[in-house]
Amino acid sequence: MTGFDAKTLRADFPALQQEVNGQPLIYLDNAATTQKPQAVIDALSNYYSRDNSNVHRGAHALSDRATVAFEDARKKVVQFLNAGSSKEVLWTRGTTESINLVASSYARSVLKEGDRILVSAMEHHSNIVPWQLAAQTCGAEVVAIPVSENGEVELDAYKALLDERVKLVAVGHVSNALGTVNPIREMIQLAHDAGAKILIDGAQGVPHFDVDVQALDCDFYAFSGHKMYGPTGTGVLYGKEALLEQMPPYHGGGEMIKTVSFDGTTFNELPFKFEAGTPNIGGAVGLAAAVDYLQGIDRAALAAHETALMQYAHERAAGFEGLKRIGCAKTIAGAFSFLLEGVHPADVGMLLDQQGIAVRTGDHCAQPIMKQFGIPGTVRASFALYNTREDVDALFAGLEKAKTFLL
Ligand code: PMP
Numbered sequence: 001m002t003g004f005d006a007k008t009l010r011a012d013f014p015a016l017q018q019e020v021n022g023q024p025l026i027y028l029d030n031a032a033t034t035q036k037p038q039a040v041i042d043a044l045s046n047y048y049s050r051d052n053s054n055v056h057r058g059a060h061a062l063s064d065r066a067t068v069a070f071e072d073a074r075k076k077v078v079q080f081l082n083a084g085s086s087k088e089v090l091w092t093r094g095t096t097e098s099i100n101l102v103a104s105s106y107a108r109s110v111l112k113e114g115d116r117i118l119v120s121a122m123e124h125h126s127n128i129v130p131w132q133l134a135a136q137t138c139g140a141e142v143v144a145i146p147v148s149e150n151g152e153v154e155l156d157a158y159k160a161l162l163d164e165r166v167k168l169v170a171v172g173h174v175s176n177a178l179g180t181v182n183p184i185r186e187m188i189q190l191a192h193d194a195g196a197k198i199l200i201d202g203a204q205g206v207p208h209f210d211v212d213v214q215a216l217d218c219d220f221y222a223f224s225g226h227k228m229y230g231p232t233g234t235g236v237l238y239g240k241e242a243l244l245e246q247m248p249p250y251h252g253g254g255e256m257i258k259t260v261s262f263d264g265t266t267f268n269e270l271p272f273k274f275e276a277g278t279p280n281i282g283g284a285v286g287l288a289a290a291v292d293y294l295q296g297i298d299r300a301a302l303a304a305h306e307t308a309l310m311q312y313a314h315e316r317a318a319g320f321e322g323l324k325r326i327g328c329a330k331t332i333a334g335a336f337s338f339l340l341e342g343v344h345p346a347d348v349g350m351l352l353d354q355q356g357i358a359v360r361t362g363d364h365c366a367q368p369i370m371k372q373f374g375i376p377g378t379v380r381a382s383f384a385l386y387n388t389r390e391d392v393d394a395l396f397a398g399l400e401k402a403k404t405f406l407l
Helices: 006-010 038-051 061-081 095-110 129-138 155-161 184-193 241-246 281-295 299-318 345-354 367-373 389-406
Strands: 089-092 116-120 141-145 166-172 197-201 220-224 235-239 257-259 323-325 335-340 360-362 378-382
Touching: 038 061, 038 281, 061 089, 061 235, 061 281, 089 095, 095 129, 095 166, 095 197, 095 220, 095 235, 116 129, 116 155, 129 141, 141 155, 155 184, 166 184, 184 197, 235 241, 299 323, 299 335, 299 389, 335 389, 345 360, 345 378, 345 389
Parallel strands: 116 141, 116 166, 166 197, 197 220
Antiparallel strands: 089 235, 220 235, 323 335, 335 378, 360 378
8 A cells, every 4th residue: 555645635625524324425426426625615615705797808807816726727728638739728517518529520521431440349329329410410430449347448349440430439448338448559559550539538547647638648538527526517638739729619609619600710829729608716716726726635645545446346246145247347436336146226325325325226327238238238437536434344244234234
């Protein structure tokens, strides 16, 4: 173990200090959304208490302050991702909107009849459906990259699929349903060798790993603020400047234009071309506070802590009668999915909740991989920086208890 101290950090999260159903809350639903540290709550509260105003066009002090805070938040994300400049970091409402932006703007305008978009068979619906919608309008086809029984992308099959028809690949950094960490470096390289662009769905990536978009050389990287200790309704799309320049606007409205006339409208420069309407200013400020919070932690030590927790959960699972792990990839992060033999996942979730343990049950917005595994869903415990071995022990004690009720 490292010098990382999850118990001390846990004290920074007010929501974790409560009891649920008469028991201290054990929060293991972090892949759905993480709790927020006081620093993020304070940043939101301070922004709305002092600086609240609209950005970019005000002629007064509050608007200047809000604009500076908003654009400083963007700079923070530029540095967080090691993007090339502020032109490459777009604010969105979350991963879902980031992917829809690329599907609507890039895929619809560039892809033609007969072109292909590859996604892995274990993607979240938000990394499948936007591509299907775009494909329907431009005549392209969405093709699934096979995933093994272990829950790993089959790289040979991926290589075989990468022919000249493939113009775009969209793949998750980490699977929210199985916890698989995909070999994205290799997948990016292979996509580029085949002449395709690639988007990484980083919703479950940034909470666990340092991400350097330039080192990765991905074309697009999408993530949500709320899964990395920031506010809901915030997200980011990183895109390479040359691609974003080439792409048509996504939404029309204020902010994204340079001039408007009935003879023809011209569009604003990056990143504003893609940011129509009043943005989530407070949310951006809160997300920047979450980045600060994460960067105040030794991220290598954090990753080691989370890996140790996952390994411990899998060890405990291996010795737990009647528990079947769903997805056992070699490299895993965040999410631990399983079934108790003979018990519906929803019943397990309910009995854990009665003991103050929060997990998620169901298909985790990944119906295709559930269908492949022939299951309706799983129970998913997912970990964040404030979880401890004691939380894993509580989960297994809770499962023992649930078994006595259910079997
Ligand atoms: N992709 C993955 C891998 C996810 O886990 C999620 C959230 N569960 C999303 C996309 C969608 O994120 P959001 O709902 O924040 O837009």
